Amino acid sequence: MDSAPEDRRSPRVGLAYDERMCLHATPDGESHPENPERIRAIWRKLEAEGIPDRCVLLKTKEAEDSIIASVHTKNHIKLIRNISSKAFEFRRLKIASKLNSIYFNEGSSEAAFLAAGTVIEVAENVAKGDLDSAIAVVRPPGHHAEANEAMGFCLFNNVAISASYLLDKRAELGINRILIVDWDVHHGNGTQNMFYRDPRVLYFSVHRFDFGTFYPAGWDGSYCMIGEDQGAGYNINVPWEHGQCGDADYLAVWDHILIPVTEAYNPDIILISAGFDAAVDDPLGGCCVTPYGYSVMLKKLMKFADGKIVLALEGGYNLNSLANSVFACAKTLLEGKPVAGNLEGRPFESTWRVINEVRNELKTYWPVFSVDLPKEILIANAKPYQIQEINSSSDSDVEKDPQPSNAINSFMNNEVGDLISPLSKLNVDEENSGELPALRSQQNLAVPSKGSVCNSYVPWRSSLSKVDVWYGSYGSNMWRPRFLCYLEGGKVEGMNNPCQGAMDKTPPKYITWKSVPHRLFFTRSYTHTWGHGGVAFLNPQSSINEKTFMCLYKITLEQFNDILIQENIANEQFESPFVAPEDIEFIVKNGSLRVESLKGGWYSNVLYLGEQDGIPILTMTCSASDVEQLKSGELPVCAPSKAYENTLLKGLLEEGTRLSTEEAIGYLKDAVTRKL
Numbered sequence: 001m002d003s004a005p006e007d008r009r010s011p012r013v014g015l016a017y018d019e020r021m022c023l024h025a026t027p028d029g030e031s032h033p034e035n036p037e038r039i040r041a042i043w044r045k046l047e048a049e050g051i052p053d054r055c056v057l058l059k060t061k062e063a064e065d066s067i068i069a070s071v072h073t074k075n076h077i078k079l080i081r082n083i084s085s086k087a088f089e090f091r092r093l094k095i096a097s098k099l100n101s102i103y104f105n106e107g108s109s110e111a112a113f114l115a116a117g118t119v120i121e122v123a124e125n126v127a128k129g130d131l132d133s134a135i136a137v138v139r140p141p142g143h144h145a146e147a148n149e150a151m152g153f154c155l156f157n158n159v160a161i162s163a164s165y166l167l168d169k170r171a172e173l174g175i176n177r178i179l180i181v182d183w184d185v186h187h188g189n190g191t192q193n194m195f196y197r198d199p200r201v202l203y204f205s206v207h208r209f210d211f212g213t214f215y216p217a218g219w220d221g222s223y224c225m226i227g228e229d230q231g232a233g234y235n236i237n238v239p240w241e242h243g244q245c246g247d248a249d250y251l252a253v254w255d256h257i258l259i260p261v262t263e264a265y266n267p268d269i270i271l272i273s274a275g276f277d278a279a280v281d282d283p284l285g286g287c288c289v290t291p292y293g294y295s296v297m298l299k300k301l302m303k304f305a306d307g308k309i310v311l312a313l314e315g316g317y318n319l320n321s322l323a324n325s326v327f328a329c330a331k332t333l334l335e336g337k338p339v340a341g342n343l344e345g346r347p348f349e350s351t352w353r354v355i356n357e358v359r360n361e362l363k364t365y366w367p368v369f370s371v372d373l374p375k376e377i378l379i380a381n382a383k384p385y386q387i388q389e390i391n392s393s394s395d396s397d398v399e400k401d402p403q404p405s406n407a408i409n410s411f412m413n414n415e416v417g418d419l420i421s422p423l424s425k426l427n428v429d430e431e432n433s434g435e436l437p438a439l440r441s442q443q444n445l446a447v448p449s450k451g452s453v454c455n456s457y458v459p460w461r462s463s464l465s466k467v468d469v470w471y472g473s474y475g476s477n478m479w480r481p482r483f484l485c486y487l488e489g490g491k492v493e494g495m496n497n498p499c500q501g502a503m504d505k506t507p508p509k510y511i512t513w514k515s516v517p518h519r520l521f522f523t524r525s526y527t528h529t530w531g532h533g534g535v536a537f538l539n540p541q542s543s544i545n546e547k548t549f550m551c552l553y554k555i556t557l558e559q560f561n562d563i564l565i566q567e568n569i570a571n572e573q574f575e576s577p578f579v580a581p582e583d584i585e586f587i588v589k590n591g592s593l594r595v596e597s598l599k600g601g602w603y604s605n606v607l608y609l610g611e612q613d614g615i616p617i618l619t620m621t622c623s624a625s626d627v628e629q630l631k632s633g634e635l636p637v638c639a640p641s642k643a644y645e646n647t648l649l650k651g652l653l654e655e656g657t658r659l660s661t662e663e664a665i666g667y668l669k670d671a672v673t674r675k676l
């Protein structure tokens with residue numbers, strides 16, 4: 001092979017689509033995000049843009065059992081083969097209901113075999129060199145499918161099947177190392193498991209994790225999952241701590257994790273589990289990657305494996321975002337450069353934290369990670385998790401000027417603002433994208449509209465997001481930056497562990513202070529968050545002789561529920577709220593509510609403290625029986641740790657009370673020492 005003209009020939013890009021993959025649909029026509037319109041919308045867009053004419057159209061075909069069997073069990077293949085048969089007609093619903101996020105109909109089998117077979121076909125053609133790269137517009141998606149189980153809208157693991165096929169069944173093609181890049185917003189648990197001990201496949205996934213609460217939830221998607229045995233170091237997870245990640249976050253991960261590793265691994269082919277549910281406006285993902293972002297991510301990978309890249313569709317549930325993103329990828333493959341656009345915003349603080357964690361975890365396997373990232377990158381590029389003015393148009397007459405949190409403060413003052421330049425490394429290919437600014441403005445921090453993320457999918461959230469409550473805080477939450485951790489995720493100084501945050505990150509609509517006739521006390525001797533020392537509780541029983549300072553945050557009942565779960569360290573996704581609007585009536589009438597499903601938690605007692613501006617004031621504390629145990633000595637009286645005390649003091653002093661430092665210290669000391 002030689003000569004420049006050959007190099008400049010237009011690339012041969014394969015494209016595969018088959019309307020028969022639309023046969024898989026919900027059995028009774030119920031709406032579902034993973035529906036046939038997804039691939040129709042993509043195909044319509046590509047046709048409208050003349051893409052099929054510029055590509056090599058590949059034939060679709062059903063995968064053979066023997067090939068699927070390299071990653072799936074015989075039983076699973078049999079189930080998917082039979083599920084659409086007449087004999088299964090009446091069992092389909094029941095079988096699906098036992099699986100996690102799966103439906104079946106009479107078209108599911110054919111679509112599933114076609115999706116797998118099409119990705120195999122496309123990958124084989126690229127591996128052979130008949131094509132430079134290719135896109136498989138397929139459904140159902142694949143990356144959640146486990147060896148013996150359909151899950152997460154996925155029946156067969158299309159990408160994993162194709163990878164195994166190339167390695168085990170087509171050895172003559174010389175594919176010895178495969179990089180799978182999974183940029184679907186969800187973690188590809190199935191793919192990870194299938195190659196967890198296999199160094200011939202480097203599985204890389206960047207996904208929302210939200211501290212183990214985002215689908216598929218649990219620890220599989222953690223950065224600690226690096227592979228095992230021979231495969232140790234060949235599994236790389238980049239777990240976002242929250243939604244809202246966009247181009248800048250993804251490209252930072254590309255530049256500081258994926259690209260260096262790809263260079264070192266030197267794959268023979270790259271298979272992309274190309275879900276587009278991290279795209280802006282996706283109803284499930286809550287992230288905001290633009291078509292331009294996808295196109296730059298793709299372009300950066302095209303430098304490797306001789307450009308042998310296969311994109312196989314996974315998720316992506318906003319039809320417009322999906323179609324536009326796939327179009328941008330097709331154009332990138334065809335034209336060898338990213339689509340027009342530019343990079344807006346910069347990575348979140350949490351993104352740098354995650355990048356560091358991943359690099360640190362893997363540095364013994366990938367020496368490029370042993371070099372610490374320049375400190376300036378970490379400090380200067382931090383964009384606070386979110387900035388949004390507190391809505392001050394409240395009808396109440398209490399006033400308290402909102403202060404930005406510490407992170408936001410230092411960000412706004414931009415004390416190290418001149419150090420932002422290291423991000424110039426984000427430039428793709430100078431000649432192709434003169435557009436990429438090295439320095440991006442502090443604005444443009446796209447904050448998805450409130451509740452846009454999952455409300456369509458979790459119905460109780462949407463109704464609870466319309467109900468306001470005052471959350472009355474009397475402990476460390478009186479200090480606003482600490483409280484914001486429960487909404488935004490992350491941690492502040494003194495905390496040992498970050499919070500997962502609420503689904504709706506909107507800051508409180510109002511903040512005010514008052515005191516309540518309840519006893520403040522400190523018990524328990526150790527917490528995950530603060531280490532050794534007691535934490536604050538309010539005696540649920542009121543007493544006119546007591547006076548406890550309270551900071552009230554006006555938030556939605558949805559957010560209140562998300563705080564309740566974090567305060568009780570129940571790290572599960574919850575299907576229904578702990579406190580629903582109906583429960584508020586009960587709480588107002590009875591004064592409190594023991595939340596049964598949280599009864600292991602220390603703060604599972606929701607207490608009513610009156611109302612303000614017609615809105616109920618709720619707080620969370622221990623049960624009356626905990627107070628009894630404290631009185632009897634079964635529970636310890638315990639002074640707070642220094643870090644926790646400092647946080648309390650900051651709340652009391654910097655926020656709403658007019659106490660002097662001495663008075664505040666005295667107030668806490670009294671609460672710790674006075675007998676209950």
Ligand code: X5A
Pocket residue numbers: 101141142143144152153154184186215275277314315316
């Ligand atoms: C392929 C994909 C998402 C499953 C979400 C289930 N699956 N709640 O995006």
Ligand code: ZN
Pocket residue numbers: 184185186275277314315316
């Ligand atoms: Zn997904």
